Amino acid sequence: MAELQHKFVTANGIRMHYVEQGTGPVVVLCHGWPESWYSYRHQIPALAAAGFRAIAPDQRGYGQTDRPAPVEAYHILNLAGDIVGLVNSLGADSAVIVGHDWGAPVAWHSALLRPDLFRAIALLSVPYLPRGKANPAQAMQAMAGGENFYQLYFQEPGRVEAELDADPRRAMAMMLYSASGDAPPHEQWKFRFPKSMKFIETGGVPEKLPPWLTEADLDFFAGEFKRAGFRGGINWYRNAVRNWELTPFLDGAKLRQPALFIAGSEDCVGKMYPGVFQMAAAATPNLKKQVIIPGVGHWTQQERPEEVNQLLIEFLCAL
Numbered sequence: 222m223a224e225l226q227h228k229f230v231t232a233n234g235i236r237m238h239y240v241e242q243g244t245g246p247v248v249v250l251c252h253g254w255p256e257s258w259y260s261y262r263h264q265i266p267a268l269a270a271a272g273f274r275a276i277a278p279d280q281r282g283y284g285q286t287d288r289p290a291p292v293e294a295y296h297i298l299n300l301a302g303d304i305v306g307l308v309n310s311l312g313a314d315s316a317v318i319v320g321h322d323w324g325a326p327v328a329w330h331s332a333l334l335r336p337d338l339f340r341a342i343a344l345l346s347v348p349y350l351p352r353g354k355a356n357p358a359q360a361m362q363a364m365a366g367g368e369n370f371y372q373l374y375f376q377e378p379g380r381v382e383a384e385l386d387a388d389p390r391r392a393m394a395m396m397l398y399s400a401s402g403d404a405p406p407h408e409q410w411k412f413r414f415p416k417s418m419k420f421i422e423t424g425g426v427p428e429k430l431p432p433w434l435t436e437a438d439l440d441f442f443a444g445e446f447k448r449a450g451f452r453g454g455i456n457w458y459r460n461a462v463r464n465w466e467l468t469p470f471l472d473g474a475k476l477r478q479p480a481l482f483i484a485g486s487e488d489c490v491g492k493m494y495p496g497v498f499q500m501a502a503a504a505t506p507n508l509k510k511q512v513i514i515p516g517v518g519h520w521t522q523q524e525r526p527e528e529v530n531q532l533l534i535e536f537l538c539a540l
Contacts, residue, residue, distance in 0.1 A: 232306025238285035239278035243269025253322020263526030282453020295456040321345035343481040348501030384421040390443035399424025402518035403431035485517025
């Protein structure tokens, strides 16, 4: 089997870095925040071995991909456009798209806007929910309830970047550990927190890393954010209202491609939005399987790579 290759392409006006392994039908793997292509390190070789061409980009603002300065450069149509440009550059007629965390909205917008290109979709952690009637600013204020809600906290340019950029390794250790299924209750990440608290203080830092995360993994993530900074990824959050304003034509849209959804029972997404995993199926009429893995937190494909690999390959082979 061919080794993992690092490549660059100009797509949608930016230079994108991606890794590729394998030959066969294309599977594009879209990462979330605060991650990189490396969050799919366990899926890429498994998909390649199963007969697929695995493509995992650093998305806009991350790693070795370009980081445009304007906040508005990170709206959802640009993020989806980047993936369309990437797939077109591969010479592929179609692809299956996979998205985790923020990569999930990128994946479903890509699939909704280009059903001719994206023939199936798998979502990890964040299920598909159609565009809502209410402005997201109202939802964020409601979630805050007089405290800080992390997405609202992120809106002020420069504030959270300064906290995270000061020590990228500590920041990544905090996020990866405290939002995982391994953190005990007193060290779990708080998505809502007192006004007196900084974001960097919202989770615990482990004395010993959980078994799914090595020192080398942490070094890689920290190195990428030391290189790129956290601003690009944070800018995705700063487009929440803009994304809503740009997409009224997607009101009530159903995601009709064959779909797979995988999440963990301890995922903070399920805790933030109780019942969201159950509601999502109504808008995904071709949902083939929904799996909630016991004991898993937010980092689905990193915490339980073998189970996720098996589910993905089973889904892909049945298409």
